[in-house]
Amino acid sequence: MSEDAPRTSKLSFALGIVNGLIGDHLARTDNELAFDMAVMSKGVRVPLDTESLRALHPDATSRVCVLLHGLMNTEEAFFSGDCEDYGARMQRDFGITPYYVRYNSGLPIPQNGAAFARLLTDLVAAHPVPVTEVLLVGYSMGGLVARSACHIAAEESLAWLPLVRRAIYVGTPHRGAPMERAGRVLTRLLAAIPDPYTHLIADIANLRSDGIKDLGDADVTDKDRARRLPRFSLRDEKHPVALLPQVEHFLVCASVSEDPQLAMWFGDVMVPVHSGSFDTITEKAHLALPQDNVKYLPGLSHVALPCHDRVWETIREFLGRPLPETETP
Amino acid sequence: MSSLKLVRGVRKLLTDAVEHGSRAVETIQLETAKRPFTVLEAISPIAVPAKTVHVFHDAVVNATHASIRGVNGVVGVALDAAIDLAEKAKPE
Numbered sequence: 001m002s003e004d005a006p007r008t009s010k011l012s013f014a015l016g017i018v019n020g021l022i023g024d025h026l027a028r029t030d031n032e033l034a035f036d037m038a039v040m041s042k043g044v045r046v047p048l049d050t051e052s053l054r055a056l057h058p059d060a061t062s063r064v065c066v067l068l069h070g071l072m073n074t075e076e077a078f079f080s081g082d083c084e085d086y087g088a089r090m091q092r093d094f095g096i097t098p099y100y101v102r103y104n105s106g107l108p109i110p111q112n113g114a115a116f117a118r119l120l121t122d123l124v125a126a127h128p129v130p131v132t133e134v135l136l137v138g139y140s141m142g143g144l145v146a147r148s149a150c151h152i153a154a155e156e157s158l159a160w161l162p163l164v165r166r167a168i169y170v171g172t173p174h175r176g177a178p179m180e181r182a183g184r185v186l187t188r189l190l191a192a193i194p195d196p197y198t199h200l201i202a203d204i205a206n207l208r209s210d211g212i213k214d215l216g217d218a219d220v221t222d223k224d225r226a227r228r229l230p231r232f233s234l235r236d237e238k239h240p241v242a243l244l245p246q247v248e249h250f251l252v253c254a255s256v257s258e259d260p261q262l263a264m265w266f267g268d269v270m271v272p273v274h275s276g277s278f279d280t281i282t283e284k285a286h287l288a289l290p291q292d293n294v295k296y297l298p299g300l301s302h303v304a305l306p307c308h309d310r311v312w313e314t315i316r317e318f319l320g321r322p323l324p325e326t327e328t329p
Numbered sequence: 330m331s332s333l334k335l336v337r338g339v340r341k342l343l344t345d346a347v348e349h350g351s352r353a354v355e356t357i358q359l360e361t362a363k364r365p366f367t368v369l370e371a372i373s374p375i376a377v378p379a380k381t382v383h384v385f386h387d388a389v390v391n392a393t394h395a396s397i398r399g400v401n402g403v404v405g406v407a408l409d410a411a412i413d414l415a416e417k418a419k420p421e
Contacts, residue, residue: 011335018342026338029345033338196360200353 012043012074016105020072023106024210037103037115039123040075045102048119054128062132063096066120068103069306070140070171071211075100077139081307086137089312094319096135099123105141106209110222113148117158120149124160133323134160136167137315139306140271141215143172148220150244162246165323168315170252171268171305173218174243175275180216183208218275243278248324250293252314253277254300268302293318333419337412344405348398355394362386 019026019035026034038045046052054060067087069077078085078100087098101119103112124131138146146167153161183205191202219225220241243249253276255263267273277294295314305311362383369379 025345026342029341031338031341032334033342196357199360200357203353 009043009076012076016069016074016076017072020105020209020211022207022209023104024108025106025207027104027107035074035102035104037101037112037119039099039119040102041100043076048122048126050126050128053123053126057097057128060097060128061095062129063094063135064123064127064131064133065090065096065098065135065137066123066146067098067100068116068136068138068142068145069101069105070142071105071215073105073139073306075102077306079307081304083307083309083312085307086312086315089316090135090319093316096133096319097127103145104211106211108210108225109141109144109214109218109220110148110152110225112145112211113220114152116145116149117152117156120153120160121158124163131160131163133165134163135319136164137170138168138172139170140172140302141211143167143169143174144215144218144220147241147243150247151221151241154244164247166248166250166318168250168252168318169276170311170315171254171271171276171302172251173215173271173275174251174278175272176218177215177270177275178272179270180212184213184216248293250295250315250318251277252295252297252305252311254297254302254305254311256299256301258298263296263298268300268305270302333412333416337409340405340408340412344401347401351394351397351401355390358390359387362390 015033015035018033023034025031039048040046041056046056065087067075067078069075078087087100090096091098101116103115105112120134124134136146136150138144146169150161150164150167152158153164187202187205190198190205193199214225217224218241224241253271253273254268255266255273256269257263257266263273265272267276273296277296295318297310297314300308300310366379366383366386370376370383372379
């Protein structure tokens, strides 16, 4: 593909939506429309071998960044705004080599996490120069997929985990998405009414993918999913799954409204501020996350987050800090 | 993604939609009809003819939807065959 090929396409956009909506069904039925997890460049899958990665990044550095898109997106979401994409800026300002990953966002988050853990193993092995740092950047659901992969890597002692010193989450619903939880309760209510029409509506609503359902409580591990019981409660009290302590986490959340109360409830329309900030910006603040590592951006919607100058400014400030002192890999 | 792969995926998705849609509508029709038939079948003088009509109605609904799904399956197979031919005819 030529250098000036378009970075986004209507087809990818449509397929991203279809994958997010019913991607689990597509995968179950071996449908060709289902995405496999892959590193992508300009809409084309990049094989994970050293030659291909060298061709993609002739000036590859030892610091690698992997960007994960959100629900019903493709990696093209990072190129959707008017601004320059985060990966290109990281490369220019910090010498970090970016990789964009595409995945089927309709699959369960732990399943995508497992696939991402495998992909990172292959990517680190095939990267043209020895990797000294892997920076994870997840937008929306992508942040949960990254967290899921890290949990799997910790359980299986995967070699790349010590390379992950920092992770950035942009608009990630760490404490779940209330809209999905409300939808879940509504469909259960409709299914409980002994009427064929309400059953039909409930059945249609239940066609939504496992990925969407996992967003309700931010289920990042298989244990979380197994715990999902048929009940009407709005919150899984066993959550949240803790962030890995060996990684420095940086959270960016936003709200459309600048009114504090509206911001807390509705956030960026998709993710409330308390969820995007992992409850750091609430009176609970039960998480020992430094306030410096949580940035709240009023006046931004969820769809603006993957490519916006204000978000980049916070990321740049975070990346400009010295690396956390951890055991060297 | 190649065009033919895309067409094959869309074909599968459409036949899946017809299959599941047909089953959903069939269930709705059977369940909706069941209510008045249950009332009629409880009235002694017309219970037997009502039951007969109910069985006949359900059989017609089942047969109609089975034929929709059958034709859908045949169309799917025919389209797959056409896509296979197009793939073979495609220059390397």
